[in-house]
Amino acid sequence: MMAEGLLLAALPEHLLLLGILTLLVIDLVSSRARDPFLPALLTVLLAAAAAGWLAWAGHVAAPFPGHFSVGPQAFTAKAVLLVLTVPVLLLGREERLDSRFAMLLLASLYGAFLMLSADSLIMLFFGIEVLSLPLYALVVLAYRRPQSAEAAMKYLVLGGVGTAILLMGISLTLGATGGLGVDDFQQALAGDDFMSRGAVVLVVVAFMLKAAIVPFHTWAPDAYEAATIPVTAFMATIVKAAVLLALVRLFGGAEAGPALVAVLVVLPLLSIVWGNLAAMRQPGFRRLIAYSSIAHAGYLFLVLLGAPEGRFETVTFYVIVYGLTNVLALACLPAGQDWLRDRLVGLKGLYHRDPRAAILIAVAMLSLAGIPPFPGFVAKFLVFRTVMEAGFVAVAVVGLIASYLGIYLYLRVIQYMFMTPSPAHPATRPTGGFAATAGVLAFMAVLVAGVFPGWILGWL
Amino acid sequence: MSEANALNLLLFLPVIGGALLLLLPERRPDLVRGLSMLVLTAQLALAAWLYVQFEAGVSGLQFETRVPWIATWGVHYHIGLDGLNLLLVLLTAFLGPLVVAGAFTSITRDVKLFHGMVLFLQFTMLGTFLAQDLFLFYVFWEAMLIPMFLIIGIWGGERRIYATLKFFLYTAFGSILMLAAVVYLAFTVLSQDGSPSFAIADLHLLELAVPVQVLLLTGFALSFAIKVPMVPLHTWLPDAHVEAPTAGSVILAGVLLKMGTYGFLKLGFPLFPDAAQLATPLIMTLAVVSILYGAGLALVQDDIKKIIAYSSVSHLGYVMLGLVSYNLLGVQGAVIQMVSHGLVAGGLFLMVGMIYERCHSRDLAAYGGLAKLLPVYSVFFMLLTLAAIGLPTTSGFTGEFLVLLGAFDAAWPLFEQGRTYPLALASAAVLGIVLGALYMLRLVRRLLFGDARVPEAGGAELRDLNLREMSILAALVAAIFYIGLFPNDFLQKTEQAVIEYQERVLPARVEEGGP
Numbered sequence: 001m002m003a004e005g006l007l008l009a010a011l012p013e014h015l016l017l018l019g020i021l022t023l024l025v026i027d028l029v030s031s032r033a034r035d036p037f038l039p040a041l042l043t044v045l046l047a048a049a050a051a052g053w054l055a056w057a058g059h060v061a062a063p064f065p066g067h068f069s070v071g072p073q074a075f076t077a078k079a080v081l082l083v084l085t086v087p088v089l090l091l092g093r094e095e096r097l098d099s100r101f102a103m104l105l106l107a108s109l110y111g112a113f114l115m116l117s118a119d120s121l122i123m124l125f126f127g128i129e130v131l132s133l134p135l136y137a138l139v140v141l142a143y144r145r146p147q148s149a150e151a152a153m154k155y156l157v158l159g160g161v162g163t164a165i166l167l168m169g170i171s172l173t174l175g176a177t178g179g180l181g182v183d184d185f186q187q188a189l190a191g192d193d194f195m196s197r198g199a200v201v202l203v204v205v206a207f208m209l210k211a212a213i214v215p216f217h218t219w220a221p222d223a224y225e226a227a228t229i230p231v232t233a234f235m236a237t238i239v240k241a242a243v244l245l246a247l248v249r250l251f252g253g254a255e256a257g258p259a260l261v262a263v264l265v266v267l268p269l270l271s272i273v274w275g276n277l278a279a280m281r282q283p284g285f286r287r288l289i290a291y292s293s294i295a296h297a298g299y300l301f302l303v304l305l306g307a308p309e310g311r312f313e314t315v316t317f318y319v320i321v322y323g324l325t326n327v328l329a330l331a332c333l334p335a336g337q338d339w340l341r342d343r344l345v346g347l348k349g350l351y352h353r354d355p356r357a358a359i360l361i362a363v364a365m366l367s368l369a370g371i372p373p374f375p376g377f378v379a380k381f382l383v384f385r386t387v388m389e390a391g392f393v394a395v396a397v398v399g400l401i402a403s404y405l406g407i408y409l410y411l412r413v414i415q416y417m418f419m420t421p422s423p424a425h426p427a428t429r430p431t432g433g434f435a436a437t438a439g440v441l442a443f444m445a446v447l448v449a450g451v452f453p454g455w456i457l458g459w460l
Numbered sequence: 461m462s463e464a465n466a467l468n469l470l471l472f473l474p475v476i477g478g479a480l481l482l483l484l485p486e487r488r489p490d491l492v493r494g495l496s497m498l499v500l501t502a503q504l505a506l507a508a509w510l511y512v513q514f515e516a517g518v519s520g521l522q523f524e525t526r527v528p529w530i531a532t533w534g535v536h537y538h539i540g541l542d543g544l545n546l547l548l549v550l551l552t553a554f555l556g557p558l559v560v561a562g563a564f565t566s567i568t569r570d571v572k573l574f575h576g577m578v579l580f581l582q583f584t585m586l587g588t589f590l591a592q593d594l595f596l597f598y599v600f601w602e603a604m605l606i607p608m609f610l611i612i613g614i615w616g617g618e619r620r621i622y623a624t625l626k627f628f629l630y631t632a633f634g635s636i637l638m639l640a641a642v643v644y645l646a647f648t649v650l651s652q653d654g655s656p657s658f659a660i661a662d663l664h665l666l667e668l669a670v671p672v673q674v675l676l677l678t679g680f681a682l683s684f685a686i687k688v689p690m691v692p693l694h695t696w697l698p699d700a701h702v703e704a705p706t707a708g709s710v711i712l713a714g715v716l717l718k719m720g721t722y723g724f725l726k727l728g729f730p731l732f733p734d735a736a737q738l739a740t741p742l743i744m745t746l747a748v749v750s751i752l753y754g755a756g757l758a759l760v761q762d763d764i765k766k767i768i769a770y771s772s773v774s775h776l777g778y779v780m781l782g783l784v785s786y787n788l789l790g791v792q793g794a795v796i797q798m799v800s801h802g803l804v805a806g807g808l809f810l811m812v813g814m815i816y817e818r819c820h821s822r823d824l825a826a827y828g829g830l831a832k833l834l835p836v837y838s839v840f841f842m843l844l845t846l847a848a849i850g851l852p853t854t855s856g857f858t859g860e861f862l863v864l865l866g867a868f869d870a871a872w873p874l875f876e877q878g879r880t881y882p883l884a885l886a887s888a889a890v891l892g893i894v895l896g897a898l899y900m901l902r903l904v905r906r907l908l909f910g911d912a913r914v915p916e917a918g919g920a921e922l923r924d925l926n927l928r929e930m931s932i933l934a935a936l937v938a939a940i941f942y943i944g945l946f947p948n949d950f951l952q953k954t955e956q957a958v959i960e961y962q963e964r965v966l967p968a969r970v971e972e973g974g975p
Binding site for chain 1 (some may be wrong): 528530531532533535570573598599600602603605606609610614618620621624625628629632633636637639640643644646647650797
């Protein structure tokens with residue numbers, strides 16, 4: 001009974017593990033490098049189907065009571081992460097990344113899944129580490145420039161600091177409540193003694209570091225820039241989504257106490273302002289995406305101020321939309337030498353070279369800017385409604401005005417693509433088939449989310 | 461076809477046209493133009509049919525459609541015609557084919573994208589006018605910026621990028637504050653009614669404290685006032701107009717600016733009536749300042765497009781003045797003035813575009829005596845000028861006269877109570893008519909009369925208007941005189957909605973058996 005329960009409850013995890021092992025075995029027995037795309041894609045699709053089915057069936061189980069439990073929300077979150085992984089794998093195929101990429105990616109996803117089912121802080125910590133360790137390797141995987149190693153180092157060191165902070169928070173939780181369960185943490189959220197406050201602030205700060213919230217964001221632009229496009233896409237969409245969804249699960253039905261509210265108001269707002277301002281000055285596309293992701297992480301953290309019931313829906317919808325838009329933008333980036341294609345000026349006159357890519361990137365930019373009819377608008381609306389409903393009217397207004405700062409930087413990309421003449425000898429080529437497929441898939445999903453947001457919201 | 465579906469078809473025709481446009485090859489611009497023309501002409505025919513079918517004197521929406529869109533939030537796809545949007549929908553549909561026809565020869569680059577954007581604009585503008593759900597309204601309102609941003613930025617003049625970014629960022633700032641107000645209203649409905657709704661009719665029933673109303677109105681009003689534009693928020697307009705291609709200028713002046721005044725009429729004042737009354741003196745003052753300041757600026761410009769751009773600021777000041785008179789004459793005058801300005805300014809921008817295509821200059825000092833060189837052109841220019849000045853029998857007269865009548869009507873009782881300020885403002889607004897005549901006649905004198913000269917046109921022979929251009933202008937002039945001579949039908953169809961607007965904003969005055 002126990003074994004059977006475990007089989008079903010952790011089916012997506014098992015499928016991921018199976019995929020990783022298969023890739024490993026293929027790599028070991030095969031004499032030459034094999035393309036890992038198909039096994040990896042199959043793994044992700046199967047796991048997504050499993051997670052989707054379990055979410056739809058409303059499966060609830062706790063195979064390891066107090067450590068690991070699953071319910072519809074956890075399965076939905078996992079299905080979302082898996083679906084977002086599909087275009088990332090396509091991007092990886094486009095770059096002809098080898099099986100190391102696929103294995104590390106699936107391993108990182110495994111860590112994300114542990115976080116999303118964690119019932120104890122120990123399991124959560126374990127999940128975060130399994131999520132992060134492959135990421136450090138993924139960043140350095142594109143070892144083409146010295147900066148990659150430097151960025152990966154920076155990421156590793158700051159990630160280590162995050163780990164230390166998280167452990168400190170966990171131990172303070174133990175001290176304040178006498179337990180290590182997620183429910184103990186929620187108890188600490190409500191507490192207003194010094195130790196509880198310290199515990200929750202430290203844990204949240206560790207999550208902020210992982211999600212790149214100002215002032216813990218400095219690793220992000222370097223890491224995003226150093227990594228290859230698929231890895232950047234993975235970090236910007238799936239990792240960010242996993243961290244936020246895990247935090248929503250960690251908070252559960254609890255409201256943030258006054259000490260935490262201050263942190264949750266000030267730092268996200270700073271992130272929105274600084275992310276948007278700094279993004280304006282970036283010469284490279286990936287750094288721009290990095291700073292924009294810092295701003296978007298700010299919106300997402302604001303959701304934690306909201307009422308507990310609405311948080312999961314809001315965050316899930318936001319990460320779906322945000323992830324799809326990011327993948328769309330990165331997938332349509334014209335092909336070429338890695339650092340050349342990254343230059344924003346390389347996008348000049350793109351509409352005349354590759355109109356389809358230019359239009360898709362423009363859609364992504366407008367969605368990131370939160371301009372209707374694109375789904376980024378609905379997501380932004382949802383976030384600020386959640387915040388305002390919780391009584392933080394002024395915070396929402398300031399956040400909206402801060403989000404206005406971001407519009408210019410997205411418009412600038414459109415301006416380059418449509419309104420400036422193409423250079424005489426463009427250094428880039430049109431996107432290849434796999435990336436284009438990823439782009440079209442993401443675009444169709446963005447379109448559906450923009451025209452019928454009600455479907456997705458009703459399903460969450 | 462049921463009647464409501466006719467309105468849906470009207471709204472979605474440009475989308476269908478845009479989808480068909482994608483199938484056409486880029487190297488066949490003639491097909492692209494033909495298809496756009498066909499779609500927009502069909503739209504105009506449909507709009508005319510809807511106008512004829514629209515019943516006067518009936519309260520509420522006609523041709524209404526209401527289906528859930530985002531069910532959990534209570535957002536509906538809810539559109540319908542009423543007396544407030546009827547004429548503006550007709551105006552939008554009327555200008556559509558003229559804009560495309562006017563761009564036959566002037567737009568030669570990226571023809572497909574251009575027509576796609578014009579159709580997109582047409583869709584979003586009609587959507588904004590037709591929306592009866594605040595969320596839907598906001599979506600269309602904001603989406604409208606995208607095609608305009610591209611039209612100015614891609615096909616505009618030398619400083620097009622500066623102008624288009626300024627246009628987008630200026631208007632988006634207003635929209636952000638409006639969004640804050642919309643979000644606030646969204647959860648207020650939820651807490652007061654228990655169920656989420658964005659229906660504008662439901663929002664009317666909200667009970668909001670006066671300070672809250674003031675804050676919310678500020679959010680909405682800033683957004684609308686930027687769009688109108690009212691002094692001192694008008695500085696984006698001359699840049700956008702001057703740099704935009706002709707088609708952009710025509711749509712901008714013809715329809716986009718009316719979004720602002722329509723916003724006040726449909727949402728701003730009726731949703732927050734108490735705050736509206738508090739704000740009336742301020743808005744009235746700004747309206748009169750806009751009239752006079754816009755006219756004054758138009759008087760000293762040397763760029764022909766700038767003259768017309770500033771004249772728009774002045775003319776829309778009348779619309780605002782009419783809206784805050786809250787009486788039948790003034791508000792109906794404002795609606796007529798919106799349509800009239802759309803036709804007149806649209807026509808003038810088209811004419812500037814025509815001369816620019818021939819001589820590549822907008823500098824007034826470079827021209828003279830066009831009456832001898834281009835007689836047909838000059839006749840049409842003269843006719844549009846007369847309408848702009850507001851000569852009787854033209855639409856400009858109907859609009860401005862009613863607005864001033866309404867303004868005096870509202871100001872006189874206050875004057876009798878000892879408050880002279882409104883009356884002084886209304887009197888000052890009359891001065892605007894004189895200034896209007898001054899700057900338009902200055903333009904005509906220097907452009908059409910005097911020694912015949914034009915800037916060098918690259919050796920090409922200067923030819924008068926061709927049949928296509930004449931047809932466009934003839935259609936506009938006919939519409940202008942139709943409104944000027946037979947405004948009755950228009951007035952009847954808008955009357956009921958205007959009365960309801962007035963009852964909504966100023967219930968007290970209606971009870972006293974006011975005007």
